[in-house]
Amino acid sequence: MSEPNNILFNTGNHTDSAVIYDKFSKAEQQFSVKKDKTFYITTPIYYPSGKLQLGNTYTTVLADAAARYHRLLGEDVYFLTGTDEHGLKIQQKAEAAGISEIDFLDGMAKQIKDLWKLMDISYDDFIRTTEDRHEKAVAKIFTQLLENGDIYKGEYEGWYSVSDEEYFTESQLAEVYRDDAGKVIGGKAPSGHEVELVKEEAYFFKMSKYADWLLDYYKTHPEFIQPEARMNEMINNFIAPGLEDLAVTRTSFDWGISVPGDEKHVIYVWIDALANYITALGYNSDDTTLFDKFWPANVQLVGKEIVRFHTIYWPIMLHALGLELPKSVVGHG
Numbered sequence: 396m397s398e399p400n401n402i403l404f405n406t407g408n409h410t411d412s413a414v415i416y417d418k419f420s421k422a423e424q425q426f427s428v429k430k431d432k433t434f435y436i437t438t439p440i441y442y443p444s445g446k447l448q449l450g451n452t453y454t455t456v457l458a459d460a461a462a463r464y465h466r467l468l469g470e471d472v473y474f475l476t477g478t479d480e481h482g483l484k485i486q487q488k489a490e491a492a493g494i495s496e497i498d499f500l501d502g503m504a505k506q507i508k509d510l511w512k513l514m515d516i517s518y519d520d521f522i523r524t525t526e527d528r529h530e531k532a533v534a535k536i537f538t539q540l541l542e543n544g545d546i547y548k549g550e551y552e553g554w555y556s557v558s559d560e561e562y563f564t565e566s567q568l569a570e571v572y573r574d575d576a577g578k579v580i581g582g583k584a585p586s587g588h589e590v591e592l593v594k595e596e597a598y599f600f601k602m603s604k605y606a607d608w609l610l611d612y613y614k615t616h617p618e619f620i621q622p623e624a625r626m627n628e629m630i631n632n633f634i635a636p637g638l639e640d641l642a643v644t645r646t647s648f649d650w651g652i653s654v655p656g657d658e659k660h661v662i663y664v665w666i667d668a669l670a671n672y673i674t675a676l677g678y679n680s681d682d683t684t685l686f687d688k689f690w691p692a693n694v695q696l697v698g699k700e701i702v703r704f705h706t707i708y709w710p711i712m713l714h715a716l717g718l719e720l721p722k723s724v725v726g727h728g
Contacts, residue, residue, distance in 0.1 A: 433473070434465040435689040439697050439705075440477040440522060440671050443503035444484040447510065454727065458696050459516045466517075473689045475675050476511070477522035478504050479668040481661070482560050486650040496650050500525060522675040524667060530652050532679035533670050536716065537643075537662050538655050540600065545715045551597040551642045554581075558588035560664060562642065597642040598660060605711045606638040612710065618723055620706050625699070625726040629706050641665055641708060669709045673718070692721040702726035 438458045441451050455476060462474040480500045489499040504523055511518065522529060540546045553562035563584055565571065570583040584590050613619065613626055620626040644660040645651070651661030670678075672695065676686035697705050702724070710720045 432470045433689050434470045435473045435692040436462055436694045437672050437692055438476040439701060440479040440668060442479045444488050454696050455516055462517055474518045475520050476518045480523055480525045481651040481667055483557055483648040486648050520675050522671045529674045532674040533652050533662060533667055534655050535679040536670055540715055545601050546598050549599050552594040554590040555593040556584040556588045556590045559584050559586050595646050598644040599640040600643045602638050602641045602711055606634055621723055621725045625702050633703055665708050691719040695721045695724045697726050699726050699728035
């Protein structure tokens with residue numbers, strides 16, 4: 396199985412920058428027009444509740460280098476990045492600052508764009524999940540999944556981390572607090588953040604329905620998750636133990652995209668944020684030119700901590716929508 400850099404640069408097993416620059420130089424010397432060949436590369440969309448971390452910059456620079464390389468080859472490149480702008484943390488940060496959520500986010504998005512400009516990042520589009528083009532498309536996606544029978548309403552109870560904006564089962568907690576009778580009363584998520592027991596009504600995505608299909612897809616498309624160790628991690632840690640249905644709405648906050656016809660629910664990150672890779676191309680819009688041209692993505696770059704979302708939740712959602720999957724998800728770190 397190829398290493399991640401093979402997918403991005405076709406540089407063999409070398410990872411040093413000298414090899415990459417050598418490939419750039421040769422590509423420039425041997426430039427040939429290949430505008431009939433497309434290359435779509437994405438970074439994760441970053442959560443602007445605070446300053447970006449070094450890992451965010453690393454991912455973006457890596458994507459930029461790959462985009463530039465494929466442009467040198469004469470390919471028609473589309474490089475997407477952006478921000479994930481919904482959720483409880485954003486709501487809390489804006490309240491603490493005494494401003495509206497959108498004013499807070501406008502300021503954060505500008506800081507990120509200014510940083511990418513300073514670093515000369517050559518992205519083609521910067522998607523914000525608060526944009527009308529995204530919110531309308533996500534509402535349609537949710538309705539499609541609901542009408543197809545892939546989403547149902549139920550009640551969820553679990554250990555919730557506000558910082559991670561994620562639920563955890565007791566067995567997933569890194570640390571557990573118990574009272575004198577031995578009852579679990581709290582704990583810490585794998586990230587080290589505190590969790591609290593939360594119970595709420597929610598809509599669930601039938602992930603369990605697609606577990607066998609996903610395993611089969613992994614086997615028939617070994618290039619889908621890179622490097623190979625990431626695929627083994629997904630199978631052994633998340634799929635083999637039993638893939639559970641996923642809560643995809645929240646009622647504990649209101650800063651998000653409302654569920655059509657059930658406004659007390661907001662569509663959660665698993666659908667909202669992940670869908671950006673297709674909504675940015677015009678999926679579910681009046682103009683699908685970019686989607687028809689560039690989807691499926693050639694490479695989706697992610698940090699190791701979000702590989703699960705992009706290689707389990709994301710492919711299942713795409714399959715349920717009847718769409719092709721990305722050619723490769725590269726988990727670095």
